[in-house]
Amino acid sequence: MVLERSELAENALQCLHDEAYDLPYNNQALNHQTMLFVEGREAESLNGSWNFCVDLLDTGLRQKWFALEKMDPIDRIEPYDYDPYMGEQVEVPSNWQMLKEKWYFFEGSAWYSRPLMIDKLSADERKFLRIGAAQYDCKIFLNGDFLGNHYGGSTPFCVELTDALREGENWLMLCVNNTRTTDRVPMRNTDWFNYGGLYREVALYTTPKTIIRDLYVALVADGTYSRIAVEVQVDGPARGDVEFSIPGLRLYASLTPNENGLAKAVLEASPELWSPDTPKLYDVVASIGDDEVRDRVGFRQIEQIGAELRLNGAPLFLRGISVHEDDFDTGKVTCENDIRRRFEHARELNCNFLRLAHYPHHELASKIADEMGFLLWEEIPVYWAIDFENPATYKDAQNQLIELIKRDRNRASVIIWSVGNENPDTDARLDFMRSLAQTAKAYDPTRLTSAACLINHAKKKIEDRLSDYIDVIGINEYYGWYEENFEDLVEIGINSAPDKPVVISETGADADISSTGPKAGLFSEAYQTHVYERQIETLRALDYVKGISPWILYDFRVERRQNMFQQGRNKKGLIAGDKQTKKEAFHKLAAFYAQKQQEQEACKNKNGK
Secondary structure (H helix, E strand, C coil): CCHHHCHHHCCCCHHHHCCCCCHHHCCCCCCHHHCCCCCCCCEEECCEEEEEEEECCCHHHHHCHHHCCCCCHHHCCCCCCCCCCCCCEEEECCCHHHCCHHHCCCCCEEEEEEEEEECCCCCCEEEEEEECCEECEEEEEECCEEEEEEECCCCCEEEECHHHCCCEEEEEEEEEECCCCCCCCCCCCCCCCCCCEECCCEEEEEEECCEEEEEEEEECCCCCCCEEEEEEEEECCCCCCEEEEEHHHCEEEEECCCCCCEEEEEEECCCCCCCCCCCCCEEEEEEECCEEEEEEECCCCEEEECCEEEECCEECCEEEEEECCCECCCECCCCHHHHHHHHHHHHHCCCCEEEECCCCCCHHHHHHHHHHCCEEEEECCCECCCCCCCHHHHHHHHHHHHHHHHHHCCCCCEEEEEEEECCCCCHHHHHHHHHHHHHHHHHCCCCEEEEEECEECCCCEECCHHHHCCCEEEEECCECCCECCCHHHHHHHHHHCCCCCEEEEECCCCECCCCCCCCCCCECHHHHHHHHHHHHHHHCCCCCEEEECCCCCECEECCCCCCCCCCCEECCCCECCCCCCECHHHHHHHHHHHHHHHHHHHHHHHHCC
């Protein structure tokens, strides 16, 4: 059908010329406030085959494809430019770049559609759609109605479908756009591949009218290890108290929501503390009326005391590695087996810590870390030259941060929320990131804040004003690769005399170990090994450094790196892109961490902790 002439266009050829076509569908109404706590809930998976069409020119929004009626082609009197009810199909979750070569560098909109068969809803039922992640702007339509859109490529979001559903067949249509723009988070210039699509799980949840919208459980960080704070957000008609329990602690309580539906309490309890050595988890249960949620929670205390990190009162050194979500075959799509492989490789490295860069990773990562006993740094992609003066950009960043915190703040493994990476120290940036750090503390006072801060290389000093407003100072340093003189790293510590713990959040060197890779010099395995040897020798003596997370575990895809040895991949991985072949530097770092672990255990035994 020539939609430019149809009633849907409303004004002749307006849809061809109106560049404000996006405005009615960009309310960003799907955000942290519409999230649904889903742990312990039964999910109806919507993974599998969806109808799919790329839409470079945003014709779908201009022509209102979402409003097209389902009709057999033989009954149409004019042709559709796109038929959302039939045609090409793709699997969800997936990244479109990994499905066809012609979509490899595609940036723009793509449409996903599928039917939903719904029995008649009872008066006490609600339906919620949850999308684990969509890159980057996702607009949701149901039966032709616009329900809202979400910004942010790596955090989950929910939309209530209840009032828009009808009995029988319903059609769900999603417009997903991964275009890089200067006002988004991240902006146009990044150092990882810009995948697009519905790349995490999609599910439908059925609930009663009155629901537990959110549940937050944490050890009170007062050094007594004997009190547990509980917050439950109730949504819907009031139905009495929230029943809360931790059966493993014989802890049971009734919590009364206030007029805003928030129920809070601090309960006396003495849990076995969670740590990498003893990753103890407890089942927690909360219910109101017919709604019940469950989670598995570990209790521990992480602190910054001067230049020290302490876990459950004991000094802590973070033996880490940085990790991207990237796979040679599946792109940004991951699964439990892939995540467990990362942690097994981290265990072989003798790590107790991982930096999940540079965006929120799959929620399974923190659950598995809880179970296996790894500490995590999680972050949002406030990366490089974000538009710090734009209120819309801050709104986007703050929402992504809150969504990440709400998703993972019951995970004992997460000890650091990072608010940014390698940003220029301007007044606007300081206000922007200081406010993010304050937001993190407001939504979760039990964890530390950090960012990869800047070094003044001329003065050889940590000289980033943001360091005054965060708990842990991250430093990305590449001595031996982008910078030459290792002694400068020693001088930085002397000149800075930091009164907070410093974590080397990145360091490393590329190594092309393919058959065409060099045997000596830059990009050789021998050179990477030499850099790690010098880094280890230098960092071993720096007391101000309380942790290290070298860059990076696996080689990964990135379009900006195109020399003859990289060819579209960052090859700083300690393991090649096949996620199997270990480079020599892997073993050098593993040996260093084994020694640090022995030193830490000896210190613990000496102090009786």
